[in-house]
Amino acid sequence: MNISVVIPLLNEDESLGELYDWIAKVMQAHQFSYEIIFIDDGSTDNSWQVIENLSKKDSAVKGIRFQKNYGKSQALNAGFKITKGDVVITMDADLQDSPDEIPELYELITKNNLDLVSGWKKKRYDSKIRKNIPSKLFNAAARKTSGLKLHDFNCGLKAYKSIVIKSVDVYGEMHRYIPVLAKNEGFTKIDEKVVQHQARKYGTTKFGIDRFVNGFLDLITIWFLSKFAKRPMHLFGLLGSFMFFIGLCFALYLGIDKMFFNTSGRLLTERPQFYAAIVAMIIGTQLFLAGFLGELILRSKRNDERYKISEVV
Known part of the structure; x- marks a missing residue:
């Protein structure tokens, strides 16, 4: 099979029929063999009924329905598990991503031998204050942290x-950081393509300030995991040793000063340096122990995969 299209969704019943027709038209025009996988992430509208009807109409349409809303990452993960295509395309269900981009994305993967191509919505139709400005700040931080020179990490x-x-x-x-996750797994042939962004036709955006905040927290998490997941002592041990020192x-300093220079008889507990020393040594010890416990946990997980083999001859 050439292409698997994975589409996570939440309350998008108005757009699904139109999106399916558009994708099917593009696929048939280019004679691709394909499957379309819709993942209903706990919709409360008629999205699942629409997916069921499309599946009865076309055997290329498959659907997964979550019991409740688990999030886009979980929806993508479920879809990825059942894909059969040589190339997997992800897109949002709100018609803001254009299926007309699929043939060129497919060619970039197959002919240019790329591992991943990320869309870049260079011209956007979202609210600048609500989404554009936060996205620019988020993408700048993601580029700096990951080393990937992508303009739009969050493009679906x-x-x-x-x-x-x-x-x-x-x-x-972590769906925002799939390019970073792929890079951490050794897939370094990553590029981007300017794609058409369209104004939302139906419904309302699911974007909120919580996603912006969570995005930065996840960025810190993935930075830490990519750098120190296999060697936590290198971070916590270093910081702990520094604080303890x-x-x-x-x-x-306080001991020498007390023994040789303190003529006034001032108590150590009356000096702020005493408390700074105690706090720094306690924090340093705790950080060092955190790194040590992390190393013990890693050693105990001997059955976990520690590396991936690319080829054997």
């Missing part, structure tokens, strides 16, 4: 080699 329209989506584990709110220096 992406193309992948099948092996990429079978190798990455998308969880929590600072506290020890304060303690030595």
Whole structure:
């Protein structure tokens, strides 16, 4: 099979029929063999009924329905597990992503031998204050942290080699960082393509300030996991040792000053440096122990996959 199209959705019943017709028209015009996988992430409208009707009408349409709303990452993960296409395309269900982009995305993956192509909505039709400005700040931070020079990490329209989506584990709110997750798994042939962005035709946006805040928190998480997941002592041990050393220096200073220079008889507990030394040494010890416990946990998980083999001859 050439292409699997994975579409997570939440309350998009008005757009699903039109989106299906558009995708099917593009696929048939280019003679692709394809499947369309809709993942209903706990919709409360008629989205699932629409998906059921489309599945009865066309065997290429498959559907997964969640018991409740679990989030886009979980929806993508469920869809990725059942894909059969050589190339996997993800897009949103709100008609803001254009299926006309699919043939070129497919060619970039197959002919240019890329692992992943991320869409870039260079011209957007969203609210500047509510979405555009936060997205620019988020993307700038993601570029700086990950080292990937992508302009639009959060674009739903992406193309992948099948092996990429079978190798990455998308969880929590990590769907924004699939390119970073792919890079961490050794898939470095990553590029982007300017794609057409369309104004929302039906319904309302699901974007809120909580997604913006969560995005930055997830960015910190993925940075830490990519750098120190296999060696937590390198971070916590270093920080702990540094803090303990600072506290020890304060303690030595206070001890020497008390023994040789303190003629006024001032008590150590009356000096702020005493408390700074105690706090620094306690924090340093705790950080060091956190790194040590992290190393013990890693050692105990011996059955977990620690590496991936690309080829064997």
